[in-house]
Amino acid sequence: MTQDGTPSGLRSVFERTGVGGLLASSIDRFGRKDESSGACSCHVSFDEETLVLDASDCDGQLATSTACRRTVVDALADRDASRIVVRNTGLEQQYRGSGVELLGSAGRFVERLGDRNDRLATAALGDPLGVADEVDTRVGPVADIGIDAGLTRVARTIDSYEDAFSPTVGLTIGHYRLEPSIDDGARLRDVRSLETGSDARIYTRHGGVPRYMLDVIDLSLTSAERTHLVDGYEAIAEGTVEGDRVASRALEQVTDEPADPLLTDVLSKHTAGYGILEDLFADPRLTDVYVTSPVARNPVRVVVDGESMATNVFLTQDGAQALASRVRRTSGRAFSRANPTVDATAVLENGVGIRVAGVTDPVADGVAFAFRERADDRFTLPGLVANGTMPADVAAFLSVAVERNAAALIAGTRGSGKTTLLGTLLYELTPDTRTVLIEDTPELPVEALQSVGRDVQALRTGSGEGPEITPNEALKTALRLGDGALVVGEIRGEEAQVLYEAMRVGANANAVLGTIHGDGADEVYERVVSDLGVDPSSFGTTDLVVTVQAHRTANGRSRRLARIEEVITDGDGIWFESLYELKGTRAVSTGRIDRGESRVVNQLAGPTETYADVRRAIGERTAQIETLADDGRTSPREVATAGVECRLEDG
Structure with missing residues (x-):
């Protein structure tokens, strides 16, 4: 590089052809340097296979600036590059593909041409496409050099400089293009x-x-x-x-x-x-x-x-x-x-x-x-009713079941909304319920729950390396941190056996909730029993499998509750009965609860209650959730306040 910013190789071409005076900078009507006709002030460097053009004081547009193309071609006469990066006043443009190939082949052409034809050497620096067209019609040593350098081959694939030089662009501080x-x-x-x-x-x-x-x-x-x-x-x-x-x-x-x-x-x-x-x-x-x-x-x-x-x-x-x-x-x-x-x-x-x-x-x-x-911690059951995820009677059943300590697994495929629903159900636990929550990556709304008076203790698990504890150890710790609800963010490993053993022997008599990958109770059973090694009799302590789905609508992607199945066991086997299932686009009751056939509803009844009392509670909760959804009172604080008021009225 010479003192005036002109690459040394380019200066040598200018000197021997006597065209230096022709390349002096001109001034446009705004008083700015016209780089298309003047000398280029770009500074060139290499970063491995990348040619970097610092165009802070130059145009830097390879599609339109002949002077900048001269600088690049001269630099590529001695060295190849797979991409060209131009930096100009906070912008970074990156060129790849045919344009880089063209300037690289032009550099090789100039280097191999030497002093055989100064006119073509000078022209190839700024207008390699024009030179390629001329060389392509020749025979002899110059034509052979054009072929050997790849100039004529590459130029045949390019219609114009605008087509060849279409860069990706971004802010230099943003590290994107x-x-x-x-x-x-x-x-x-x-x-x-x-x-x-x-x-x-x-x-x-x-x-x-x-x-x-x-x-x-x-x-x-x-x-x-x-x-x-x-x-x-x-x-x-x-x-x-x-x-x-x-x-x-x-x-x-x-x-x-x-x-x-x-x-x-x-x-x-x-x-x-x-x-x-x-x-x-x-x-x-x-x-x-x-x-x-x-x-x-x-x-x-x-x-x-x-x-x-x-x-x-x-x-x-x-x-x-x-x-x-x-x-x-x-x-x-x-x-x-x-x-x-x-x-x-x-x-x-x-x-x-x-x-x-x-x-x-x-x-x-x-x-x-x-x-x-991440799952939105602003969702509540009335909110999910308002946005169409589930009807009010389905939300009411889940609310009553969780409040009365049911053991439920939230199932679904990836992106179906399992964690969102699980976080939503945690608001249905009564304020006096001690809840220990186990996650490897925090996603459930711990702070939001605590802000509305819920007693939630979170445990973070990891791989077991360093100071972290394994999910298995976390579960054992959780069982010692207080009698109350147990929540496992995702059941997917050896912790499943510990969890179900605790449920089977009655170590946790309160609500047990978690998410698991699967589409419906049959798939969940297969995963828990066959893949995770849980004994079938232990799985029988599960009360409900709630399945959620992601689906497309005319307005885009949406989520919905697809079905709720209760787990039935008679000592000889396990099977599943649907309490709610999809009919069209909404989950509706199968009539099993109304007919008095639900095992879960029967178990939810307190010592002095009957099956009919639980059904009545579900009906009253349905009306309450409908009112909150219709009134737009769906925030955690509004729902928590309404729940307290409801319990005071019942008391």
Whole structure:
């Protein structure tokens, strides 16, 4: 590189051809340097197979800037690259594919041509397509060099520079890139504005999964605003600004002006928040985000209303590592080659809770993640009635059953809402019920339950390595922490045997609740008995299997209670009878309770009660839940208050 910023190889071509004067910078009508006709001030460096172009004082647009193409081609005369990254005033553009191949082949052409033809060597630096067309019509040594360098072959596949140079783009501080183009023939299906200021568009594609296109508010910022963001980011990274309101104070420091609210939000998103995930999860329809390794090659994928989609979002390697660091910092869990998997939770800047599962080397080819929106702790049974998850009479039966210490398993497939329903049912336990809750990854609404007067003690389990305890040990500990309800976030291992043994011998005479993977009582029985090794007679202590489903509607994905089955045992065998099951799109009573045939209802009766008394309680609870749902009184505090008032009236 010469002192004026011109690459040395390019300077040698200019000097021997005498065209240096022709490349002097011109000024456009706004007084700015016209890089398309003038000398390029980009600075070039290599990061392994990546050519990095610092275009802070230059155009940097390879599709339109002849001068910038000259700089790149000259750099590639001595060394190949698989991608080109251009950084310009806080933006990072990445080029791959045919455009990189074209400039690389042009570099080889210039290097191998030497001083045989100075005119073609000079022209190939800035206009490799034009030179390729000319060389393709020739015969002789120059034509052979064009073939040997790959220039003529690559150029035949490219119609224009605009086609060849369509970069992915993103903020340098955001560690992501967006693919701006959409497939030919794609049809726009939906557009939605997000709370972050970004927009989401969904396209239907023939022969492929839908495409979820994110238009990030970050990229609408001016060059000056992006510069302020970079300066503010560096101030935070260097520790010159710390404490509360760090994003706004960093911007105030670097601009000497009050912080712009939009810039504050963007900077906070990329420093205190989870970056581009904040934009994705701002879409209320979106439940899952998948980051697949290697991240540079694979687009982020999402699940929207139960439908899997590819996005136009790519994370950079630095972005994947930044996410890994944030997960380690917020969860307190190790995540490295020595501990290559992690299961944790996080809270986004907008308050959305997410569950994080991650893998890294040597388990995977780099860092990869699955992010899932956590169960909403604002749901109550009246809330689920109001949103159509279940009818009021079904909710009332569950309320009475849990309040009267039934043992129930919430079953369903992945994403069906098992944890949401389990968390909702915990509000139905009476305030004087001691509840011990066991989870490996916190998802149930412990704080929300405690805030409405519930006595809840949470135990966190792990792999058994280090200071964590195994689910088996946690269960044994829970049985010693007080007589009351026992809740297991997910039953999936050896803890199942301990749990059922405790139930069988009467070590826990209160409500026992948990979630398990399975679609219906038959599948749950097979999993618990055959896969988890629980004795069939122990499984018989289960009172209810409640199955939930995710399904699609005209308005998107929804969840519903599909059926409630009671477990029947006569000493010789176990079978299941439906109390509620789907009829159309709603769960309805099978009539078994009304006919006086339900074993569970009979067991729910107190010492001085009859079967009819329990049925009456379910009817009264149905009316109460209907009233709360109709009145919109569905928050945990409103429902808890109504429950207390109801019990006082009954007393």
